[in-house]
Amino acid sequence: MTQLQGLSVLVVEDEGSVALLIEDMLQDLGCEIVASVARLAEALKVAATAEVDLAVLDVNLDGQPVFPVAELLRERQIPLVFSTGYGTSGLPREFSSHPVLCKPFSMTELQQTVALALRR
Template identity: 35%
Template sequence: MPAEKVPLAGQRILIAEDESFIAFELAAMMERLGCTVVGPVSRVEEVLRHAVEGWCDGALLDVNLRGQLIFEILPRLQAVRLPLIISSGYQDINFYPMNFRMLPRIGKPVDERELRRVCELVFGNSLRDGRFDA
């Protein structure tokens, strides 16, 4: 029987989170999913630098980093075609600007099974191989 492919194995995922305990937990979860964690970083400028310089394959972004919302940099992240997931305690859809409401989101506190599901959809190797098994 062939070995089962791990959809997230080897993906370099940037974690942007300014709460150190949450950042530590997210990093541990992502590593259990087979990802290589970049960061965590806690400032919007660091997210942009990592994304533009190509140091990551995707990003898991807290919506509010040290009081600065990430919405202002999302167009640049989209321009470099960086797959991303927003993690947030803000569940009211009206909090998000209209043009970012369809972005993949995961609520806090983060459920590891839900994180796996969303990460496989957004970051999974199967998407890069041209296959999508949902």
């Protein structure tokens, strides 16, 4: 059992295979995937109402930045982790303090980054 056991997670990722990989890793860590969405409009709807403990957000959703979703989650005081191939340089200043997973990442890196987000 990990410290993440029972954690409810929203996954926002536009690449299907990457989304499945993240979901599998989180489930292996004991998390429950509440929703997994690939498009900005759907992510905004889910982020506004879903009962989640954490969100993992791909920075770029089919050419659209995920930051409106991040802002909504931040207003709801839901911890979040950004997932990106661009590193921290791809984040606006207002989100630079949030944990970032640089793609590709391992399960250990995911676990450590989620734990960091939860401690914030």
